[in-house]
Structures are given as C-alpha cells and as structure tokens.
Amino acid sequence: MSNANSDESYFKRVVKQVDAALKPIEVGHPEIQAVIFVTVVEDPLDDWADIWVDLRDGRRYAFTVYTPSMIARDMEEEDLASHVDYDQLIVREVTVPCIVDGVSKMLQMGCIDCMGALQVKSTPRRSRRKRPEIRAVKWQRKPPSHSGTEIVAELTDGHRYRFTAFSISSIAEKLRKPRHLSFVEDGLLVVRELNEDCIRKGLEEMLEWEGIQRHGVRLHRSE
Secondary structure: OOOOOOHHHHHHHHOOOEOOOOOOEEOOOOOEEEEEEOEOOOOOOOOEEEEEEEEOOOOEEEEEEEOHHHHHHHHHHHOOOEOOOOOEEEEOOOOHHHHHHHHHHHHHHOOHHHHOEEOOOOOOOOOOOOOOOEEEEEEEOOOOOOOOEEEEEEEOOOOEEEEEEEEHHHHHHHHOOOOOOEEOOOOEEEEOOOOHHHHHHHHHHHHOOOHHHHHOEEEOOOO
C-alpha cells in the first residue's frame, strides 16, 4: 500500500499475485507466533509484499514490507518526495528473519500500533473535522542535510508532531551492514533527498491521509 497518489501505482499493487495458501510460518520468538505472506514474493532482495504477523497474545497486524531498492524505485517512477505507507516495514530482504527482526523492534519500542495495521472486525471511523494544515516545520539538533534530522511539524489545530528524517539511500546503506536486518524508527519520515523541499513535500503528502497524526510522535506543550 504505497502513498503514491496515482491510479497506475495502485493498480500495480492490486494485481500482485496473492499467495493462495496463506500458510502461517511459525517462528521461535517469545512474542511473535507466525508470519503469513498474503502476496507472493518474486525477488526477496528487491520487492514488496503484503503480510500478516500473528502475535502470541492473539493480535494480528498487517504490514506492507519493502526493500530499500523498491522504495527508491517507487519514489523515482512516481516522482515522490517521500515514501510513508500506512503499515510500512523496511527490511534488508523480504524474508521471515528480517520481518521478525523489524516487528520485534516495534514491540520493544512500543510503536507497533503506529506502524502496523491491527486487524479488527470493525474499521474505526475517520474524524469528520476539517483537516488541519501545516503551519510550520522546524529543525532540531541537525541541519536537514544529515540523516537522522529531527523535525517538528506544527499543525493549524495546535498539535505538534516529531519526525526523524532519513534518505532512502542512507537506510539502504545501514541495512548493508552486518546484523542489520530491518530499519525501524519511531516517527520515521523516508525522503528521496534530505533537503527542506523534500521534507516539506513529504509531510504534505502524509497530511492527505492523516499520516502525520498516525506516524508522528505527538509532542506535549512542554516539549
């Protein structure tokens, strides 16, 4: 489920072959019970897939798993400033060990509900209130040319959200290192290039589907 706003991109996602077996792959993890591939993976090193992850407490989360090269190609072909999916998980390879590594990090960080899509019988209704706009974007600690730049988006409804911006090339570089199987960051904003224009456009793309409120770390007045 890409954040691309084109019918062509959506069509590509829809026609991807579904794995008819939907066979749970059991894993030896204290909190994660199984991984289920909903769509077929053609190239684990350069692909995307829809998956379900079953936890031992009975919860099931949906994710769309991407390799960095797939994200980079998506942004290039669709001319996107950012790539933030509703249930995005970035991994070195679309394989069970990498997926388990990423979900395990989310559980440890306590952010799985902001990153995965909890599967429930009823779908929560979206608020009918007028969608806020971005009032200001402020940089913290590092200039926007550095990966790991912390930014704060201030909305017209008075709420503020913190993000950490990384270029897709820097994520790919990190995942080439030994023992780095997945990339998980609370408040992650993946951009094509680390500059003010891409970051601003990325936030505006997220705002269209309430991604800022979902993926950003909401700040209190004192922060």
